[in-house]
Amino acid sequence: MNRELFGVFDDEEAFTDHRCPSEFDEVVRGKVATVGIRDPGLGTFGWSASHEDEDGSCLIWGENYPEEGENGARWFLEQYAAEGRAAFDALNGSYLVFVEHDGEALVATDPVRSCECFYTDNGDVRLFGTDAATVARTIDDPTLRLPAVLEYLHAGVTLGEKTSIEQLRRVRADTVLRPDGLDPLERFVYEPREFDYVAELADRLERAIRRRAQLPGRKGLLLSAGYDSRTLLSGVPGIEHCYTVGDPASQEVRGAKRLAHQYGARHTAFPPDHRYLLADDRKVRYSQGIKESLHIHHAGYTDEINVDTIYHGLLSDTFFRGHFTGEDELEMFGKRIPLYRTDPDPKPVAVLLSKFGYDREASRQLSAHVDCGVDDPDEFVRDAVRTELEASASRVDSPQNQLNCCGILNQPSLPFHVQLADNYFSSFLAVDRELLDWHLSTPPEYRTTETFLAACERIDPGMLRHEPPDRPRSHRALNDIEGFLRRKTPFLRSFEPPWPDRETLFEVYNLDRRLLPDHEHLYDLPGRHKLRIHDVLGWLGQSSEPTERALEGLLEPGAGGVRRPSDDRSAI
Structure with missing residues (x-):
């Protein structure tokens, strides 16, 4: 690095x-x-x-x-x-x-x-x-730490203090x-109290941005059409250039371009070609063998980001808008209907797995190819999350804050910032000490998009002039209703997802053979799981060849159905 x-x-x-x-x-x-x-x-x-x-x-x-x-x-x-x-x-x-x-x-x-x-x-x-x-x-x-690797392959993140190698923590x-x-230490402990949540968030955001505006040189911003990077675009003087990964004709990119031009910045869209998903050795290194390199959306375009300091809004949704907060739902006709309020009795394990991107069916498919002696991958992953929830119990006062604490302290998307901080002066606004204190002091029912947007409006009323393309209404329920109607009504254009389609890119750019040339039997797995396998194999190859060989052995054709815990695994 x-x-x-x-x-x-x-x-x-x-x-x-x-x-x-x-x-x-x-x-x-x-x-x-x-x-x-x-x-x-x-x-x-x-x-x-x-x-x-x-x-x-x-x-x-x-x-x-x-x-x-x-x-x-x-x-x-x-x-x-x-x-x-x-x-x-x-x-x-x-x-x-x-x-x-x-x-x-x-x-x-x-x-x-x-x-x-x-x-x-x-x-x-x-x-x-x-x-x-x-x-x-x-x-x-070195020896391979199978439970850690299994957590990563199934849930996209290795939890707690573990790594892919037994002796490395x-x-x-x-x-x-x-x-x-x-x-x-006791710096990250939830102690909710009453105060003016909107005014305090606005004031603290402004101070945090002023601190980070002092970073040197030419300034750029990774910009989406959503809310999270707007405070930086509005508050940091001299942002010259904004960058978005996406098709220039997409709703997301056109929305980001409008925001950039509103504040006098140039805008570049990086087309989602092979560079979006292809993970070379450098990109894999930033995963540290514990988190997905997929989160480094911009990595393939780094040579074209010609600035000294880069800003981003990573984790703003997590600390200010309740990304890990469990929401109340009603089950009707086999469907779960959101009630747009904080769940008084959340199911922490289920909520965290959904936020981490866990897919039960994909995990069962993965288990057919990778056998690490676990009979039920779903129960294994749930037990791992349950254990990590218990580890955060001393830092929280409620189940909702326990959800948030566990999610934050095991945040899957951090490779995004790791790569930026290795190549630029990279500002991480959301982890400012004052903003962390706001998060820890604010009850979960007030850590919402509504609170955040009210704070944004206090800072700069023009910040919300352009709505995100998939959220044109002022209330989530209205956006969900419109999204449903657009999907079901002929001749109405649906809201586009903000990210490119992985499965299409795998097919168009022949990524199966480029990423896993020796593992044709894995090509029917979902793209995200193939990327995880490539990441962990690549990282082990840079770190510890014996453990790479051990994992390769578990990926051989038939390994999922043949190898059992009693087999000879002396290399592991």
Whole structure:
């Protein structure tokens, strides 16, 4: 990767056993840890920072906005020396932070783990880093972690602290990593209260955007015709160019183009050809072997995005509009009718699986080809989600917030930001500290599209001038009714989905043979599941050849019906 943090809880000699210091722009050598950072933007305000003095050392990797001064690492080291772990509350951005002071060394994720930290124990030495593949390559005898791979193949995300390799783990969200353990923090805990939800959201959005407007150089925006990126288009001065993946004639692209022109920005549409789905080694690397590269919609067009700083609205729907909130429904005539209100008694496992994109029938089809000793894939996936829900119980006050917490801390779409942050200065508006606090303080029934749009209108009444093409009405029920009528009425044009059709692209561009040339027996699987198989095989190939071979063995023709848990799996 272009940007990386890698370290060992040990001296420089232990560090050089695995990495060469010349691979990094800077290496801090403490009494407890040695850590290297590589980042072309190191030292830029709002971005990666380093500092080392007689009091200790600090590295911040990623986006960070110090409350004082230009150097976020110097500022945080001073805060940590004065306040201890309470200083983590003051960090703001999408980052990983390393700090060593007074004989103690720690690594911490941001509150929602928007930047992952992977670690492994090599003998008595703990190694850690931001690139899962480079950390995995330090493992002497890696083994495939079948349950983690199975979670990924069926649900599109590996949950919790697991990875595809048994000896490689991830630091949980809102947690610090120590040389010999992990400790949870309490920055992401739901404590709803009463306040003016609309006014506070508007004010906090404006402050968060002002912070991020300071990122340098030419500015661009990944823009949809929906709501989530509009606040940035309206609020960041000098956005020169907007980019949308889609057919130039589609409703989505035409809607995005209108928004860009409203605010004086140029607009480019990237046609959804083979580049939209084709996952090369670079794109697969960003999946880290735990999440779908499919979410990096723009990856194939990166060479044409000619800006220094890129903005996006990722997770705005999650934090402000209740993406993971369970909605009440009524069952009638075999159909589920939405009631457009928060479910007083949600079914957390079912809701999360639907949000993750789990398809029960596709999973049964997948199980016919990939046998990992699981008799019922549906029950396996449900048990995995149930376990992860229980892990978030101490951070929540209600079933709805437990749903949100578990979904957010296992967010499947983060490769989207990982790829951007490796190639540009990339702003992650939704994880601003003030906005996270708004999310945690606002009851789920007020984290809605209506609240968000009211806040947008307070910021800029012109922001809602153009409605999303699939939501022309002011109320969801009216949009759903119109959508139904358009689908059922001859001569009326239906609303178009915002994303290109995967199955069509697979056929037109012969992606089966390009992605899985040696696995013709898998070609009847849905496109999304074939992409998952390609992702995890490709990532293991970059990280650990023995585990790649082990998974290849499970994908052989007939494996689903022949291999059983009692078979010889010594390579696994």
